[in-house]
Amino acid sequence: MSKHILYKLLIKSAFFTVGMLLVWIILNQLLSPHFWDGMTTSKSAITGEYCEFNNVNKFFHQPMNTYSNLSYFFFGVLIILIGKEDYKNKNKKSLNRMEQFPLLSVLLGIYFIYLCFGSAFFHASLTFTGQRVDMNGTYGVSITLLSIGIYHVFHKIHLSDTAKYLWVGALVLFILVFFKIALLVSSSVLLPAMILLLTLINVVNYFQFRTERSIILAILSFLLIIVAIKIRALDVQKKGCDPHSLYQGHALWHFLTALSSFYSYAFFRFGKSIRINK
Template sequence: MTRSTVLPLLFRALLLTLGMGVVWGLLDWWLSGTIWQPMEISRSAKIVEYCEFNHIHRFFHQPSNTYSNLAYVFFGAFILLLANADSSRSGNARLNRLERFPALSVLVGGCFVYLGVGSAFFHASLTTIGQRVDMNATYGLMLSLISVAVYHIFHTVRLNPRRQLIWVLIVLVVIAYFWLLAPRLPSSRLLPALIVALTLGMLINYVQFRRQRSLWLVLASVALTFIAIKIRTMDVQKINCDPYSILQGHAIWHLLTGLSSFCAYLFFRLTSINIESRRTRSTGLVQ
């Protein structure tokens, strides 16, 4: 896609994100924190896990940590718009491997939005169910990106539309299974394992197509993740903590992890035309 095509999509994604932000702002203005009272309070709220002050009278208990999730919404909206554009060009022989599988971009974009809304739900309510949704959405985004990596690593496998749908459904089932798995495995183990798996997937695909892939996007994704983890740790440990500041460490975590995940998506998205197809012609196709 050309710059002239991408820029309008970015603008539309920005408008959609701003619209979502306005809706959130109206909800925060109109509703009060009492709406969350029937729900079980999360352990995170009980131990005051994050630096930001818990405004329990407000609908958004943690405003900065809630609104910052709009970063995920923006990236998700943009990827969904890209997927829609890919679908309209489905007959174009010049599409690369990811562009020929728009449903996979829909999956990734949807998981971005799911995380944006799910994490906002948690930081707005500080409830146990909100925390469960937040973590499942986090795992969902990582799993969707890992599925993109697997799809590109096994580039000799060509999926028809029916098999593409089955692929997406399988990933959705795995994400749903992680809802059940999460309480049994601590996120301190599960999330790093998924991050490592995604990073390995990018590195393997880089080795496969190093002339067409950008190592800088891999490095950017990894670096942003490490910086985000460091800032989140400082926020939890209350280092340089100002509970009433608009700028919160966990809010920065949202922005940096969103950027990191978007870099991972771009690693597979920004590639020469049909590089997998060229390699495939020399190795044979698996239908």
């Protein structure tokens, strides 16, 4: 992929994101806060889990924690566009393993966008249903990234086009199952386990292909998620907290986790130093 094409995709993603931001601003102005009436309130809202003030007089009860989810939307659109470009070039022999499986990129991008709307739904409504969808989107991104890592670690296994479609279908079904699993296992246990497993997979694949992988991307992905976890914890503990401020720790968590996840994807898709053909 040339730098020109990548920059073009970045600009497209930015335009789509700005467009979605305008739609959300309009919805927040026009729709009634009573839109969420009748839905079960989440425990998070009852306990005041996050710092941002719960403004029940607005459609978006927590505006900054809602709008910040557009970070996932931006990277989701970008990854889908990258997958579409890879699909156009899928018959070229020079492609790396990720480029040869564009459907996996598209699936990851879709789950980024799903997480964007799921988390926005939760922070806008602070409902139990919104929280469930939010967590399913989180698991969707995490599980798809893990599958990308596994696909690369076991690089000697060749997958036919049919097998790739089956892989993607199985992933979708497996992620749907997490609607139930999320009720059985605490996210405070499951998510850290997934993060550690993905980190281990990245390390293994780096040593498998040191000439092709960027250790910087792997380190950035890991460091960003650690910083994000710390900032989220401070937000929950109400340290440095101003409920009415434009700055909200949980909103920053959204941006950092989106960027961390993208770097993890880029580790496999672009290779060393985000290698891009001239």
